[in-house]
Amino acid sequence: MSFDALFEPIEIGNVTIKNRIAMSPMNMGFTGPNGYHSDQNTAWYAMRARGGFGLIITECVVMNPYRWRGSESLNPSLLTDNRYYRYHSEMTALIHEYKQCKVFIQLSPGWGRQGHPSVESPDCPAGGPSPIPLEVDLRNLNKGWEKQFRRIAPGLKEIMPDIEVFNNMSDEDYEGVRTVLPGILHQNAPELVHTVFGETPREMTVAEIVDLEDRFAVQAKAAYALGYDGVEVHGPHGYLLHSFLSPRSNQRHDQYGGTLENRARFLLNIIEKTRKVIGPDNAFGVRLSGDELMTGGITHDEIKQVVNWCKDAGANYFNISQGSYENPGAAFAPDGENDFTRWAPGFKDSSGGLPIITPNFVNPETAIAALKTGSTDIISLGRQSIADPFWPAKVKAGREKDIVKCIRCQRCYMDLMTSNWARCSVNPLVGKEKFYPELWLSDTALEKKVNKFMEKAKGLPQV
Ligand SMILES: Cc1cc2nc3c(=O)[nH]c(=O)nc-3n(C[C@H](O)[C@H](O)[C@H](O)COP(=O)(O)O)c2cc1C
Numbered sequence: 207m208s209f210d211a212l213f214e215p216i217e218i219g220n221v222t223i224k225n226r227i228a229m230s231p232m233n234m235g236f237t238g239p240n241g242y243h244s245d246q247n248t249a250w251y252a253m254r255a256r257g258g259f260g261l262i263i264t265e266c267v268v269m270n271p272y273r274w275r276g277s278e279s280l281n282p283s284l285l286t287d288n289r290y291y292r293y294h295s296e297m298t299a300l301i302h303e304y305k306q307c308k309v310f311i312q313l314s315p316g317w318g319r320q321g322h323p324s325v326e327s328p329d330c331p332a333g334g335p336s337p338i339p340l341e342v343d344l345r346n347l348n349k350g351w352e353k354q355f356r357r358i359a360p361g362l363k364e365i366m367p368d369i370e371v372f373n374n375m376s377d378e379d380y381e382g383v384r385t386v387l388p389g390i391l392h393q394n395a396p397e398l399v400h401t402v403f404g405e406t407p408r409e410m411t412v413a414e415i416v417d418l419e420d421r422f423a424v425q426a427k428a429a430y431a432l433g434y435d436g437v438e439v440h441g442p443h444g445y446l447l448h449s450f451l452s453p454r455s456n457q458r459h460d461q462y463g464g465t466l467e468n469r470a471r472f473l474l475n476i477i478e479k480t481r482k483v484i485g486p487d488n489a490f491g492v493r494l495s496g497d498e499l500m501t502g503g504i505t506h507d508e509i510k511q512v513v514n515w516c517k518d519a520g521a522n523y524f525n526i527s528q529g530s531y532e533n534p535g536a537a538f539a540p541d542g543e544n545d546f547t548r549w550a551p552g553f554k555d556s557s558g559g560l561p562i563i564t565p566n567f568v569n570p571e572t573a574i575a576a577l578k579t580g581s582t583d584i585i586s587l588g589r590q591s592i593a594d595p596f597w598p599a600k601v602k603a604g605r606e607k608d609i610v611k612c613i614r615c616q617r618c619y620m621d622l623m624t625s626n627w628a629r630c631s632v633n634p635l636v637g638k639e640k641f642y643p644e645l646w647l648s649d650t651a652l653e654k655k656v657n658k659f660m661e662k663a664k665g666l667p668q669v
Pocket of ligand 1: 231232234264265312442588
């Protein structure tokens with residue numbers, strides 16, 4: 207089978223990406239204390255650049271300086287002011303060393319009600335569109351999540367003897383489970399109580415929303431100056447921007463709630479204000495859930511309309527996802543692959559043909575088939591890029607059989623959610639990349655310069 211089509215270049219705005227393989231945005235918690243990029247973070251991305259990805263999209267970097275309750279426990283990387291800048295520029299420079307690998311930053315105005323309380327903000331509630339609590343319905347778990355929940359909370363065995371039975375439980379029976387669940391989680395993994403039962407956010411004021419819109423534009427502009435080739439607005443998965451889009455979580459009566467146009471205003475203002483300051487050509491896109499996949503949530507038809515407005519406001523590419531925390535299993539982290547491609551034609555049509563990035567692949571055969579349908583332009587690897595950073599290089603070299611495949615165990619996700627150092631069941635190097643510079647520093651422009659320098663240093667008298 208020929209995989210050549212995966213290695214054709216493509217343009218987004220004024221950026222040429224050398225192939226059709228992106229690394230999906232993933233917060234691994236590798237950032238250093240207080241949101242600074244760490245050496246591990248840089249090594250983590252550099253290894254994927256060396257592995258042959260044409261485009262790396264960073265984890266969602268938070269541009270909200272207020273550190274409301276929920277901001278810091280996932281240990282996000284920050285871009286809130288110039289203290290953080292130099293670490294971003296160190297990282298972009300290193301990624302660029304690898305044969306024109308490009309890097310986009312995913313910028314987020316915050317987690318909203320999907321945050322987790324932590325030490326810095328125990329008494330400061332998360333902001334959101336309306337004071338509506340998040341609640342994960344655990345009957346939505348897939349096999350991977352079920353495995354992880356059972357691992358960290360052995361007490362669940364009694365109430366979850368069989369996932370099929372559990373997932374089909376009546377509302378009445380589930381209510382019983384709901385009553386005992388917080389206690390079980392509290393004993394085993396207290397962080398998860400808030401992930402599952404969430405937080406009732408306070409209603410953000412209009413002044414706060416406008417402030418974040420303005421700040422987004424300023425920080426996006428800074429990101430290009432720091433070497434990022436593109437900026438992506440983080441709008442999926444139930445986080446702050448999504449919670450404004452969704453009628454489940456947005457029940458405001460002002461210009462930011464009610465009609466779809468009003469619910470989309472926060473997102474559209476961010477795009478419009480940013481495009482105004484960055485100029486017409488830079489790569490600047492949006493990630494959205496193709497459908498919330500929850501009763502009363504935002505639908506695919508509404509998302510298509512939002513995509514169309516985003517294009518008019520100045521977005522020039524789209525990155526697809528689906529679902530929210532309230533539907534973690536079947537939605538944003540499926541057990542299998544190629545579940546997101548179903549939204550790609552909707553994004554393609556509504557955006558008037560702009561470049562589309564579609565994640566959720568494991569096998570190169572599935573990825574090339576999705577690309578060849580023409581509805582998606584770039585395939586993106588999330589958990590598979592954790593399992594094997596060298597996926598693109600192996601496919602290019604005809605060594606598909608050597609790919610280490612992601613087994614969808616959800617270990618990476620659960621480690622993040624429980625404030626653990628992220629690990630991978632099939633790749634022992636995950637989280638230890640910084641200790642293996644030979645796997646991410648060699649074969650770069652930097653290495654060549656250093657070798658020349660060392661050559662000249664040879665034979666110098668000892669002092
Ligand atoms: C540990 C982890 C962290 C993630 N963090 C982000 C994030 O910061 N921003 C985002 O848009 N998606 C995030 N995602 C979702 C992925 O980008 C991707 O959509 C999801 O894993 C499904 O794709 P996959 O099947 O290729 O893994 C994360 C996923 C994982 C596993």
